[in-house]
Amino acid sequence: MPNVFELIINSTKRKVDVDSDRSLLSVLRDDLDLTGSKYGCGEGQCGACTVLIDGKAIRSCITTVGSAAGKRITTIEGLEQHGRLHPVQQAFIDADAMQCGYCTTGMIVSAAALLAKNSDPNTEEIIRHMEGNVCRCGTYPRIVAAIHKAAKAKA
Amino acid sequence: MTDELSTEPELEPELEPERYELHAGPAFHFDIARRDFFKTAGGGVFIALALRGSLAQESGGGQRRGQGGGMPKEIGAWLHIAEDGAVTVYTGKVEVGQNIRTSLAQVVAEELRVPMASIKMVMGDTDVTPYDAGTFGSLTTRMMSPQLRKAAAAAREVLIDFAAERGKVERGELVVADGRITHAATRQSFSFGSLTHGQRVTKVISDSVVTTPADQWKIAGKSALKVNARDIVTGKHQYASDIKRPGLLYGKVLRPSTLNATLASVDLRDAEKLPGVTVVRDGDFVGVAAASENSAAKAVNDIHAEWKTAPHPPSRDLFDYLRKNPAQSQRPEGRAAFTAGSIEAGLAAGEHKLQQSYTIAYIAHIPLEPRAAVAEWNDGKLTVWTGTQRPFGVRSELAQAFHIAEDKVRVLVPDTGSGYGGKHTGEAAIEAARIAKSAGKPVKVVWTREEEFNWAYFRPAGVIDVSSAVSGEGKITAWEFHNFNSGEAGIRTLYEIPNQKIQFHPTRTPLRQGSYRALAATANHFARESHMDELARLVNMDPLEFRLKNLKDERLRAVLQATAKRFGWGKTKPAPGHGFGIAGGFEKGGYVAMCADVAVDRATASVKIARVVASFECGTIINPDQLKNQIEGSVVMGIGGALFESIEFEDGRLLNGKLSRYRVPRFSDAPSIEVVLLDRKDLASAGAGETPIAGLAPAVGNAIFDAIGVRARSLPMRLEKPIARSTRG
Numbered sequence: 001m002p003n004v005f006e007l008i009i010n011s012t013k014r015k016v017d018v019d020s021d022r023s024l025l026s027v028l029r030d031d032l033d034l035t036g037s038k039y040g041c042g043e044g045q046c047g048a049c050t051v052l053i054d055g056k057a058i059r060s061c062i063t064t065v066g067s068a069a070g071k072r073i074t075t076i077e078g079l080e081q082h083g084r085l086h087p088v089q090q091a092f093i094d095a096d097a098m099q100c101g102y103c104t105t106g107m108i109v110s111a112a113a114l115l116a117k118n119s120d121p122n123t124e125e126i127i128r129h130m131e132g133n134v135c136r137c138g139t140y141p142r143i144v145a146a147i148h149k150a151a152k153a154k155a
Numbered sequence: 156m157t158d159e160l161s162t163e164p165e166l167e168p169e170l171e172p173e174r175y176e177l178h179a180g181p182a183f184h185f186d187i188a189r190r191d192f193f194k195t196a197g198g199g200v201f202i203a204l205a206l207r208g209s210l211a212q213e214s215g216g217g218q219r220r221g222q223g224g225g226m227p228k229e230i231g232a233w234l235h236i237a238e239d240g241a242v243t244v245y246t247g248k249v250e251v252g253q254n255i256r257t258s259l260a261q262v263v264a265e266e267l268r269v270p271m272a273s274i275k276m277v278m279g280d281t282d283v284t285p286y287d288a289g290t291f292g293s294l295t296t297r298m299m300s301p302q303l304r305k306a307a308a309a310a311r312e313v314l315i316d317f318a319a320e321r322g323k324v325e326r327g328e329l330v331v332a333d334g335r336i337t338h339a340a341t342r343q344s345f346s347f348g349s350l351t352h353g354q355r356v357t358k359v360i361s362d363s364v365v366t367t368p369a370d371q372w373k374i375a376g377k378s379a380l381k382v383n384a385r386d387i388v389t390g391k392h393q394y395a396s397d398i399k400r401p402g403l404l405y406g407k408v409l410r411p412s413t414l415n416a417t418l419a420s421v422d423l424r425d426a427e428k429l430p431g432v433t434v435v436r437d438g439d440f441v442g443v444a445a446a447s448e449n450s451a452a453k454a455v456n457d458i459h460a461e462w463k464t465a466p467h468p469p470s471r472d473l474f475d476y477l478r479k480n481p482a483q484s485q486r487p488e489g490r491a492a493f494t495a496g497s498i499e500a501g502l503a504a505g506e507h508k509l510q511q512s513y514t515i516a517y518i519a520h521i522p523l524e525p526r527a528a529v530a531e532w533n534d535g536k537l538t539v540w541t542g543t544q545r546p547f548g549v550r551s552e553l554a555q556a557f558h559i560a561e562d563k564v565r566v567l568v569p570d571t572g573s574g575y576g577g578k579h580t581g582e583a584a585i586e587a588a589r590i591a592k593s594a595g596k597p598v599k600v601v602w603t604r605e606e607e608f609n610w611a612y613f614r615p616a617g618v619i620d621v622s623s624a625v626s627g628e629g630k631i632t633a634w635e636f637h638n639f640n641s642g643e644a645g646i647r648t649l650y651e652i653p654n655q656k657i658q659f660h661p662t663r664t665p666l667r668q669g670s671y672r673a674l675a676a677t678a679n680h681f682a683r684e685s686h687m688d689e690l691a692r693l694v695n696m697d698p699l700e701f702r703l704k705n706l707k708d709e710r711l712r713a714v715l716q717a718t719a720k721r722f723g724w725g726k727t728k729p730a731p732g733h734g735f736g737i738a739g740g741f742e743k744g745g746y747v748a749m750c751a752d753v754a755v756d757r758a759t760a761s762v763k764i765a766r767v768v769a770s771f772e773c774g775t776i777i778n779p780d781q782l783k784n785q786i787e788g789s790v791v792m793g794i795g796g797a798l799f800e801s802i803e804f805e806d807g808r809l810l811n812g813k814l815s816r817y818r819v820p821r822f823s824d825a826p827s828i829e830v831v832l833l834d835r836k837d838l839a840s841a842g843a844g845e846t847p848i849a850g851l852a853p854a855v856g857n858a859i860f861d862a863i864g865v866r867a868r869s870l871p872m873r874l875e876k877p878i879a880r881s882t883r884g
Contacts (some may be wrong), residue, residue, distance in 0.1 A: 022449050029407070030447060035397035036390020038572070040523045045814040048523055076390035091390040096380055096780055099788055100252025101387035102523045102572030108388060122278040127822045134814075136523050136573055137252050138791025139784065140825040 005069040009034070010078025012042040020066030025049045026125070027065045028075060036076035036105045040134065049131030050106040051075045059132075074097050079112060091150035099137035108134050111147045120151050131137035173492065173642025174291075176579050176612050176669030177548070189489075195301055200313055201357040204306040204364075205232040230285040231302035234263065234310055240334065240348025242267060242274045244303060247287025249279035249378065250521075250570040251544060251578070252381040253844040254781040255295045257382045258375075261778060264268035264373040266307035266367060268766055270346070270384065279546040285681045289545035291576060291670060293743040293842025296777065300840060305364040313358060317350040318343075337453030339811070369775040369836040371456075378780035383570065394572050395542040398623075400597035403529070404433070405592040407451040408600065409441035409458050410610065413807030414666065416462035425457040434458070435593040440737030444584060444594040448601070466815050467807035468665045474514050477639045482661035487866050492658035493647060498622075501633025501654025505624020507693045512620050513682040514869045515641050516801035517666055519611040521819060524572020525607040530587035530595035542571035542583040548775035549581030556585050557592070560818050575792070576670035577611055608812035613742060613802055617641020617684035629694045636683070640664060642675025645742040645849060648683060650705040663880065665803065672789075673845040676742040677796060677852060681870055684738035684853030688860065698737050698857065699724055710835075712774055714748035715739045717770040717831045722750035733755070734862025738853035744841025745773040747832075749790070751826075753858035760876030764824070764855055770831035774838035781828045785846045788826045790828050793851030794820045799871050 003020045009032065028034040028051070033038030037060055044050050048116045052074035060068075063069045066069055088111045093099070107130070109112035114121055114129045116144035120131070126147050135143065170177055174853035237245045244263050250256040251865050256276050263443040266272040277283060279290075287299075319326035322343045330337050337344040359642040364837035369376060386392040411417070418439045426434050426443060432454045433444040439736055441458060447453040468476045480822040502508060503680050536559065543549045548565045554561045571578065583600045591598035602610070617640045624633040635654040659675075671677075691701035699719050706712055719725070719737065752766040767790050776782055803810040811817045856867050863878055 003848055014747060018447075019449060022447070026448055029397070031859055033399065034390075035393065036744075038394075038524065039396065039601065039816040040525075043813060043815050080389055081873060085385075085388065092388045093380060093384040096384075097253065098252075098381065098384065098387055099650065099784060100250075100254075100523070100571065100573035100682065101381075101384075101392065102394065104387050105390045111460070130822045134523065134819055134821060136575070136792065136819065138788035138825070140820075140822045141787060141828055144822070 001067065005065060007065070007069060007073060008071065009073045010075060016065070018065055019062060022065050023061050024051070024058040024063040024065045024068045024073075028060060033077050034077050038102055038106060039153055040103070045132070045134070046103070046106075048103050048106040049111055050109045050133065052109060052113055055113065055116060057110045074109070076109055079108065086112060087153040088115065088147065088150040091146040091153060094148035095142050095149055097139055097142035097146040099139055103133060105133045107135065111143075111150065114147070115151055115154060119154060121147070123148075156386065171642060171643065171644050171674055172659065173615055174579070174670045175615070184470045188267065192396055198353065198355045199237040199351045200233055200311070200354060201235050202306045203231065203357070203359045203360055204231045204302050204309075205359050207656050211276045225481050232299060232306050234303070234306045236310055236314070236347055238345055238349050238352045238354070238842060240351060242269060242347075243277055244274060245277045245284045246298050246299055246303065247279060247284045247547060249290045249546060249568045251290065251574040253295070253785065254381055254778070255299075256570065257379055258296065258781060259300060259303055260382055260780045261375045261379055262304045262771060263307040265372055266304050267311050271374060272377060273334060276859045280565070281546050281550045281567075282565045282747050286547050288807060289548055289579060291544055291579065293745070293845045296840050296842040300777065301366070304366045306362065306788055308362045308366045309358065309364045313356060314347060314350050317354065318345050321345060321350065338847045370442050375777050376803040377778070379778055380814070395525055395529065395569050395573070396524055396601045398529045398530060398540045398569070398599070400531055403449040404444040404446060404594055404596050404598050405447070405451045406442055406444050406587055406598040406600040408586050409455055409460060410606065412462040412627040412806070413467065413611065414809070415462050415467050415807050416464045419461040419463045420461040421461070423460070426454045429454050429457065431811045433590070433594040435581070437589060440589060442590045444590045444596070444598050462801070464807060467804075468500050469805040470803045471590055473665065474617055476665065477616065477618050477662045480663040481540055482663055490659045490661060492656050494656050495652070496654035497518070498633055498635050498654050498656045499651075502624045504621070504626070505631055505690055506627040508622075508624045508687070509689055509693060510617060510620075510622045510687060511689065511868060513685060515617040515619070515678040515681065516870055517616040517668065518573045518671070518796050518800040519605070519608055519613055520611070520671060520812070520816065522575060522577055524571040524732045525602040525604060526578065526583035526611065527599070527601040528583040528587040529597060529599045530584065530591040531587075532591055535559070536569070537588055539565070539588060540569060542574070542578060543568055543581060543584070544574045544578045546575070548579065549584050552581040553584060553588055555787045557588065573646030575672040577583065578613070578676070579670055582610065606814050608817070609809055612667040612669035615641045615668040615675070617675065617678050619678060621682055623686060623690060625690050625694055627694065629691075629696045629701055629704050631690065636678060638675065641678040644674035645676030645679040645740060648845040649708045649741055650687070650702070651707050651713050652705070666804065672792070673848045676740070676846065676849040677793070678870070680740045680849040681852045681856065684740065685856050685866070685868065687855040688736070689866065697725065702739065710746045711739055711741055711748070713758075713833060714746045714770045714772050717833060718748040718750050721770070721829060721831050722768040724750055729861065732862065734858040734860065736854045736857030736859070736861055738850055738857060740849055741844045742849060745771060745843055745846035747771050747847050747850040751851070751854040751858040752812070753855055753862060755859055755862045755874070755878070757863065757878040758876070760874035760878055762855070762859060762872070764794060764826040764872065766827045766829075766852070768829045768831065769831065769847060769850065769852070770833060771843065772833035772835060773841040773843045774841045775836050775845075776832060776834045779832055782832060782843050784798070785843045786830045787828050789847035790851055793848040794824050797852035797855050797872060801871050
């Protein structure tokens with residue numbers, strides 16, 4: 001049954017009239033035109049759909065829109081502030097940490113969540129935190145380097 | 156068999172037999188709209204590069220693929236400098252993560268002497284870019300890059316002519332730099348825009364244009380960051396699956412109950428009752444459109460279908476099946492063997508003989524962006540945005556499917572969420588277009604990951620039998636190599652062996668199969684380089700020394716030696732539980748060698764690749780850092796096929812057709828990777844997106860043997876646990 005939800009996305013309140021069992025990912029992409037979050041597997045295994053809910057990285061493809069109502073949602077579109085890239089975004093560019101780029105936004109959101117709670121993670125901590133994000137092009141070493149770079153830039 | 160050592164880089168190679176998906180597809184294209192585009196494109200300078208021998212082929216048209224006729228040859232690329240000086244490059248190639256949007260812009264910037272940022276690349280749009288057979292075979296750098304360099308160099312010369320005329324000076328005294336042409340003595344300086352303003356020049360040039368030698372490059376040959384990286388990190392870049400159109404509906408297709416099931420009957424009544432849902436039945440095709448993906452999925456669930464199934468061999472019997480089921484030959488003449496000398500004589504001459512079989516599993520590409528397409532019909536013209544490596548091939552598929560002319564179909568390919576050879580076909584495009592036709596509105600079809608596993612195609616599985624002999628001094632005397640089904644790419648050996656018989660045997664196949672990054676080069680290198688290692692052990696020689704003893708090819712020797720040197724081969728010993736392995740090879744113009752340091756845990760039989768040193772040589776390097784990126788990516792992607800990836804199936808169903816059941820390389824799997832690049836500025840550039848992946852599996856397999864004395868002859872290399880202590884450690 002249609003339900004009206006208020007979602008707080010990137011600090012803006014958005015009303016949507018959708019079934020509560022729809023995935024947050026599909027609502028973000030199809031109803032709100034926030035297509036920076038990607039579909040990769042639909043079962044929370046690849047991390048391409050990662051968004052922050054109350055600061056925590058979650059897989060939006062296995063999160064229902066109903067469960068996200070009223071919580072603070074941050075998508076990749078919300079990381080850039082006043083035309084300034086988030087340090088993780090800048091570091092991905094500088095480290096050339098992408099090939100096709102399809103996993104990149106999910107990687108960046110996951111990494112941003114990590115740096116928010118651990119400002120200077122070591123390589124092992126980065127790998128442990130990022131293990132749920134898949135890059136089929138195989139740019140993992142560059143992504144690790146980018147996260148180190150972002151940590152330095154934030155410090 | 157094709158000669159892999161061809162020295163004619165200008166000729167597009169014939170399609171390899173294992174590109175099964177292309178041999179199966181439609182093949183004609185009638186290149187109609189090209190000259191119309193020239194007429195309507197407005198002012199400025201247009202340079203089109205005619206490919207060799209094609210100026211006479213004014214009517215265009217193409218030859219059938221895979222029948223020995225090569226690919227259609229006409230206009231390779233074109234370039235436009237507008238009246239405001241803006242440079243636009245048009246190519247039918249597409250960006251799927253190999254970073255050609257960047258590297259092609261670099262070579263154009265180099266020849267035009269303009270900053271890279273001033274170049275706009277228009278790629279993979281069948282209405283405005285020249286025909287291109289597809290982005291595969293590592294041909295972009297080898298074929299398209301020289302074409303664009305020539306077009307850009309010709310454009311520069313035209314601009315110099317304009318400047319000489321405008322400034323009334325000798326053209327030889329003019330200097331082109333930073334998008335301006337300057338005459339120092341008279342202090343005149345012209346921007347490209349001021350020179351092209353009011354001009355309308357269209358020039359078709361042949362490929363004899365002289366380009367800037369690589370040792371004088373200022374922009375090309377240097378690392379450059381991905382040109383659209385900012386759009387990617389901000390999520391602004393729109394992949395095909397992100398495209399929206401006014402009134403867009405979401406499409407879903409009814410899939411068969413098993414891989415080989417056919418539709419017996421279908422009851423659409425429940426689905427048709429759903430509000431806002433369009434149900435389409437056309438032969439065996441059943442699809443729906445709805446206002447959301449969720450509603451479309453629910454509607455498909457309300458369709459009641461009966462399926463006819465047939466027996467289907469299980470994956471546990473796969474290799475037996477491949478041996479026992481030769482294909483009805485794809486070509487009337489069959490696949491001829493490559494032979495040299497006499498195998499019998501060679502086997503008799505050797506002191507040690509070795510016969511081994513190697514197997515290769517089916518694996519899935521799993522491009523992170525699944526197949527996706529948005530289709531819309533306007534006044535009988537079909538426009539489709541889709542992620543594919545063959546925009547013109549998909550245009551042909553659509554034209555054929557809907558019985559319309561190719562100029563009634565436009566295919567646009569936004570930079571795509573990778574392909575790895577897995578996106579040569581237009582399934583999602585056809586599905587979206589068919590549903591859109593009935594719905595009367597634009598329709599988007601995005602395959603689920605499970606659909607991608609089940610209904611795309613796989614890297615071919617294969618069995619390889621190798622029979623060889625070696626003298627007591629370590630000279631190989633005989634080499635017989637039979638590849639069943641996996642393919643022909645990289646099948647020939649560069650080792651000096653007087654007696655050879657090498658043959659590819661097409662077989663029937665239980666699963667749909669097709670191109671995969673580096674094609675069968677991975678399988679053939681795995682078998683060859685594992686076998687080389689076995690032979691080295693047989694004659695108690697160091698594996699590197701053994702290879703060099705049987706190798707004259709300077710380029711392969713160079714990469715092997717460069718890798719060994721950086722790795723410290725022969726200088727250091729493996730840590731306890733570790734082993735070292737080396738492997739090398741050649742394919743598609745590139746030479747690769749890798750050394751691996753691998754740790755094996757005997758209790759869990761788990762393999763961890765600790766360190767890989769990869770060296771690569773592909774002629775002149777255009778963008779060192781992006782090249783390095785491709786090689787690193789090949790190493791990481793190669794780990795999947797080497798150690799864990801394998802499609803399992805039974806009763807016509809995949810047993811592991813989802814990401815939670817199919818292990819792909821993750822962060823913790825990536826080893827420390829060191830890349831050694833050999834830049835040969837005296838040689839033409841070859842592509843690099845594929846060949847490096849062929850080096851990884853044999854280097855790892857050889858290292859596993861070095862660690863525990865167990866030879867893994869199957870890809871993926873899964874060890875049985877626990878590994879006995881008695882084996883060599």
